[in-house]
Amino acid sequence: MEARGNGRRETRLLLVTIAISAAMLFLLARFRFPEEAAIQPAATAPAALDRLTARAAYDELAGIMAEVERRIIPSVEVVPIQTASGMTTYLPAVRITPDRAITLLAPGERVTSSAGGEAPVIVARDVARNLVVLQVASRPGDIVTPRGGTQRPGPRYVVVVDATSQGAAVRPVYVGRTDLFQDPRTGDSMLSIASVQQTLSPGSAIFTLDATFVGLALESSGLVTVQPAQILMAAAETAPPASTDPGDLGITVQSLSAPLARAASAQSGVIVSHVDPRSAAAARVRPTDVIQAINGVPVTGVAAFHQMVSSREPGALLTLSLSRMGQPVTETVAIGAEPAEGGASENGGGAVNAGLILQTIRGAGAEVLAADPGTAAGGAGLRAGDLVVRLGDKRAPEAGDILKAYAAARAGDALLLTVRRGTQHLVLALEKP
């Protein structure tokens, strides 16, 4: 009897519980979890053994970085670079043989000399990959070991080597995810490292923690990717010798903004801001011309223009489709050819020796984009942003006028420039040494 009574009691209790549970389920299912209370990642570390190993991680990483730095730095050369806008920056060049180092040089950039030193000589160049091979002081033994194939370096720490005016600097970067993709221009396999997109400068060298060379950072279409080491080293071996800097038309261009497009009556292309008066293009191309196509290939931007020009050997002929004040014009110019009148090119004389990069502002004069302090322009007191409104008696001179006049001047002669600097008006003497 007692057992039966207990059984009935249990069954009753069970039914009550089931009813309460069903009601609770119905009630609870009517709620929605508040979105703002989305669960946050826990502050605690993941797995049990990981916590043990993670304890000394910072000290351990610092020790590893010190060791890696000791091994990597001798194999990295810091190369001063002059950008298209005249700024001086630095790139790490990685030593692949005792006297050869490689780096990535963007179109418009050129190797310059450091203070008191000579500019490294470019001995070979792979234009498609922007790769240059530099002749450097021989140091046997300090050669990088390339990382095999196109393995993805993650998840792990990698070492990023940046170049500064003080020398090469290393830093650890945690790589959580990498992706492989194909470079449409070369067909090379490239690495995209998500975690370093924001912090990786183009040209930076990347190594593993055991000091093997992963590759060089490359900026393409706003995305910083990594060109793998093996591909770079293979390209360096087959790169053609670089006797001269290729692809110098002597033309400075800028993007065609909407106001410029309206003013120039052109829909697409790049607008010519300066033509080196000593270049072959000086007689055929004018500032404010819009270059719409080269050899029939549309020019989509400044980078594309530099790429198209620099990928041709010196002496090659280019057919430029121009829009000149709205009228279509076709001109053929030779890359890197000496100008008809003779004299210095941008790389060899006048403009560079004057230390000036100018941009014509039609009807107003010539704006100083860059003035190298160690040159005649610097000595005259010219600064970037100055507007040259008068050259001697000539009002609103074009950039070409100033550079031609400087080139024609004899040593010791001076050009009288009237300059507007903000609200100030100055007269400066640009002396030819």
Next chain:
Amino acid sequence: MTLRGELRRPMLALQRRAALGLRPFTAPVTIFIPLGISLGPWGLGIISPQTLAHLDVVVTLALATLGVFIGVAGARQAPAMPRLFAAASLEGVITIGVVAGAATLLLGTWGVPLDLPAVAVALTLGVCASASAAPAAEQGGDPEHEIASRVADLDDVLPIVLGGLVIGIANPAAPVGPVAAALAILVGLGTAVCGWLLFERAEGSAERAVFVLGCLALLGGAAAFAGSSPLLAGMVAGWFWVIAPGESDKLVGGDLARLEHPLVVLLLITAGASVRPDLLGVWLFVAYVTFRLSGKLIGGWAASRLAPDVAPSNLGAYLIPPGVIGIAFALNFAQVAPTAGGSVVFAVALGAVLCELLTLAVVPAVRRA
């Protein structure tokens, strides 16, 4: 007796027992979980997050030790009482089904943003809920109580195997569930064979204790490193030591008995200290307590129908105290899935305390008499 009267009696009993300082207030869970909360980062801060990180290793060791105990108990009792083992397994499966089913449904309707499959969280709650700890029966005492204690020992076996799969699903660094469970079994077997070869060749109790501790560390460490369940690895090892020739199980049991209580206390304090305020934890807590209670009662009822001659009709009520295994498994889950695991530890640890308190409300009349 009316239902109201039935509910009033346990409340009176609760008051009387509380005044005497007896159960449920003396149950380890009701003491050490609140103690852990008060000492932890959200309490006095004596146990800092860094200390908790160090204790993680001890938790792994404790998981392996508990696994060995369950394996030894299972291997000794299951062949002797196959129907009771089947009844206990049925009760465990029903509890898992009720809790995991309800949790899966609720997690879906709540729209909780989780960083792992909702079914993994739901199954974890189910596995935690299925563990029971009927208090040890006294010699010559209540036979129903004795049977309930055995069922409580046996109903952990199947959930631990399922837990091995869940750990594989929840751990992003681990192989897929079945492979993770197979790895745990391999680790357990490999270590058990090593221990079996060593224990009886030890030249003294000190040397044997070193072997036993080494095996435990190897069980927990290797299983955690492989991303699988130390509980499962420990259970397999314990099971092996019972069925293997010799007296390995007795030797291990004797040595581990010294470790049992300190490890349980440390485990519960760690669980308490790991409890952090968490909205999802509160939601899961409500669901966990409600559906664990109904799952246990339904499971106990079904088990007593499967084996009426061995399982008492009020078995479910005996199995409501959750004990340590569920909390241990929740901590194991939190090790591999820290984000959702924090909420699960909150729900399971506080749910265990509440279930211990609820025990009096549904405790069988025979125990209250």
